[in-house]
Amino acid sequence: MKKDTINKFYSAYKLYIFPAIIILSGLILIIFIIYPQANKFIADQKVEQELLKKSSFLEDKAKILESYDQNDLRVNVGHALAAYPTERDFSNVFGLLQNLTSQSGYSLIAITLGGGSGKSGDSQTFLLKLEVIGSLSSTKNLISTLEDSPRIMRMNSMETTVGIDPNLVSTFLNLDVLYSSIPEVFGSIDSPLPELSQKDEELLARLAKAAPQTQPQTIQLGPRGKANPFE
Amino acid sequence: MANIAIDLLPKEFRVEEIKRAKFVKVQIIGLGVILFIIFVSSLIVALRILQSQRIAQINAKLTLLEKRVTDQKETQSALVLLKNRLNAIANYLGVPSKQAQMHKLVEGLLPSSVSMNTISVGRGGEILILGTTPSGDSVDELLNNLITKDSNEDKVQSVSMESLSRGKDGIFRINFKVLPKK
Numbered sequence: 001m002k003k004d005t006i007n008k009f010y011s012a013y014k015l016y017i018f019p020a021i022i023i024l025s026g027l028i029l030i031i032f033i034i035y036p037q038a039n040k041f042i043a044d045q046k047v048e049q050e051l052l053k054k055s056s057f058l059e060d061k062a063k064i065l066e067s068y069d070q071n072d073l074r075v076n077v078g079h080a081l082a083a084y085p086t087e088r089d090f091s092n093v094f095g096l097l098q099n100l101t102s103q104s105g106y107s108l109i110a111i112t113l114g115g116g117s118g119k120s121g122d123s124q125t126f127l128l129k130l131e132v133i134g135s136l137s138s139t140k141n142l143i144s145t146l147e148d149s150p151r152i153m154r155m156n157s158m159e160t161t162v163g164i165d166p167n168l169v170s171t172f173l174n175l176d177v178l179y180s181s182i183p184e185v186f187g188s189i190d191s192p193l194p195e196l197s198q199k200d201e202e203l204l205a206r207l208a209k210a211a212p213q214t215q216p217q218t219i220q221l222g223p224r225g226k227a228n229p230f231e
Numbered sequence: 232m233a234n235i236a237i238d239l240l241p242k243e244f245r246v247e248e249i250k251r252a253k254f255v256k257v258q259i260i261g262l263g264v265i266l267f268i269i270f271v272s273s274l275i276v277a278l279r280i281l282q283s284q285r286i287a288q289i290n291a292k293l294t295l296l297e298k299r300v301t302d303q304k305e306t307q308s309a310l311v312l313l314k315n316r317l318n319a320i321a322n323y324l325g326v327p328s329k330q331a332q333m334h335k336l337v338e339g340l341l342p343s344s345v346s347m348n349t350i351s352v353g354r355g356g357e358i359l360i361l362g363t364t365p366s367g368d369s370v371d372e373l374l375n376n377l378i379t380k381d382s383n384e385d386k387v388q389s390v391s392m393e394s395l396s397r398g399k400d401g402i403f404r405i406n407f408k409v410l411p412k413k
Binding site for chain 1: 253313353
């Protein structure tokens with residue numbers, strides 16, 4: 001009986017029931033499958049593009065890193081650190097100052113280490129007090145030789161006293177010798193590599209040329225200690 | 232004789248036929264719509280599966296690349312350190328300090344007849360000179376050189392004559408201070 005009623009009802013209203021079922025099914029498919037999947041597809045397209053971009057970036061970065069000659073790089077870092085080291089390098093600077101003063105026609109009488117440390121911009125400094133004797137006309141040359149030396153230093157202050165003989169002036173020169181600790185952050189996997197410009201290459205060549213005058217400083221960047229501590 | 236069409240079927244039958252024909256149309260359209268929607272759903276699901284596979288492949292490649300870059304960590308560190316140092320060195324090498332510049336400037340502006348007894352350069356680049364000269368004109372020339380923009384390269388803030396005297400021997404003794412521009 002019930003079945004007959006349903007059949008009769010369906011037959012009477014099938015023109016409305018059938019489209020309603022079609023529309024309902026279509027809506028269910030659209031709401032639960034098409035719409036969320038389409039949204040996820042669009043979102044994942046962006047993710048895919050970013051992953052491709054990252055992949056391309058890392059591939060280029062890996063190629064560039066692998067193309068560097070480790071020895072050359074180590075030598076260049078050594079030269080740069082010799083010019084601008086990570087810590088105070090008294091013995092290196094003392095030897096260098098003797099050479100530079102004699103190159104400028106001056107005689108180095110005494111070097112005294114000043115107390116404490118200072119700052120010059122982003123750099124740290126230690127003070128050296130020089131007592132030199134030479135010609136008055138060579139004072140300018142002395143200052144520029146010191147400031148252009150392969151070891152970075154700046155004139156702090158100076159006092160020159162001229163005696164009877166202008167070829168024998170006594171000069172007290174205070175020098176700020178610069179140094180700076182190594183950077184704390186060396187970049188992550190995703191960070192771009194620094195590029196060495198033409199000016200950087202020229203500077204490196206200049207430092208390399210002056211290298212015999214300074215002692216390169218080596219610095220270990222990776223893990224330290226024994227590979228096997230039990231040996 | 233013209234054909235005469237007489238419909239002997241009852242009216243209700245005709246109405247039933249029209250309804251049936253309408254329903255068939257509705258069925259065809261409905262099935263067409265639902266099949267289309269099913270097709271679109273299948274297409275989107277298939278695209279999603281392919282996309283997921285592609286993303287998995289890219290992720291696998293990324294893992295390998297990250298390992299390659301990590302293996303070169305020391306090289307990267309060396310490069311960062313090198314660039315850091317070169318940037319700092321470039322700021323100083325070949326760039327004279329203010330003290331050196333002022334010393335060079337003032338020494339260059341001294342007339343030849345002025346003899347220096349003492350020259351001091353302070354931390355801020357201030358210059359203090361004690362000198363002597365037999366000529367008053369030289370004193371004028373010196374001061375003129377120091378205060379004129381053309382000759383002092385616009386680096387001098389002020390010149391103060393601390394003392395000026397003339398001895399019985401006719402020699403001028405001068406003590407002056409030059410302050411640099413900031």
